[in-house]
Amino acid sequence: MPAPAAAPVQPLEVRYPNPQKLQELRKSRDFQYAQDVRPDMSFWERFWRRIGDFIAQTLSGTSYSSFWKYVLYAIAIGTTVFVVLKLLQVDFVSLFSRKTAPAAIAYDTYRENIHEINFSALLEEAEAQRDFRRAIRLHYLRTLKNLTDQGQIDWKPGKTNWSYVQELNHSPLKPSFGRVTQLFEYVWYGGAALSQEKFESARQVFIEFNQSLSTAA
Numbered sequence: 001m002p003a004p005a006a007a008p009v010q011p012l013e014v015r016y017p018n019p020q021k022l023q024e025l026r027k028s029r030d031f032q033y034a035q036d037v038r039p040d041m042s043f044w045e046r047f048w049r050r051i052g053d054f055i056a057q058t059l060s061g062t063s064y065s066s067f068w069k070y071v072l073y074a075i076a077i078g079t080t081v082f083v084v085l086k087l088l089q090v091d092f093v094s095l096f097s098r099k100t101a102p103a104a105i106a107y108d109t110y111r112e113n114i115h116e117i118n119f120s121a122l123l124e125e126a127e128a129q130r131d132f133r134r135a136i137r138l139h140y141l142r143t144l145k146n147l148t149d150q151g152q153i154d155w156k157p158g159k160t161n162w163s164y165v166q167e168l169n170h171s172p173l174k175p176s177f178g179r180v181t182q183l184f185e186y187v188w189y190g191g192a193a194l195s196q197e198k199f200e201s202a203r204q205v206f207i208e209f210n211q212s213l214s215t216a217a
Helices: 019-027 043-060 068-087 092-096 119-128 132-149 161-166 174-190 196-216
Strands: none
Touching: 119 132, 132 161, 132 174, 132 196, 161 174, 174 196
């Protein structure tokens, strides 16, 4: 029986994908198989990594039980105490340092009348007793009296020092009087003892300012 005839071979048809569809597939996240590469660590990341490695090695080493364990305990206790004191609003400066005791004020600084003070006698007395802080206050009060006598300020008991500075807003004396006021408050309210040399330097500032008042009058 003769063999059946072979079917005719059909020519191969090459089919190309739709370019638009191919582009859409390339952009689809479902077909993104590339692995993200983590960027290099920053300086601080490397620093803390080393700290972490050091702590891990310390805790796992044999010396931990004999030395580092107590160091870490001390750090933990100190941190806890610090946090508790901060929550209680404890003043660390006054807690760990000696605070200079304020010098006694021999007279009422809010009620004194600058027009009734014998400045020459009181200054001589204060300087003889080396009470330089009181002497500086007397120099400042005499400066207020001189400004009042010239009509530069309106002196009244109880007014603040800087209110007198503001009264000189339109006067060329304001900058220098502001420095004089700042010097006085640093000496009087700062609570620090004055040496003879520092007192002489401060006194000269008051003398020069009052001499400028005489020139301007």
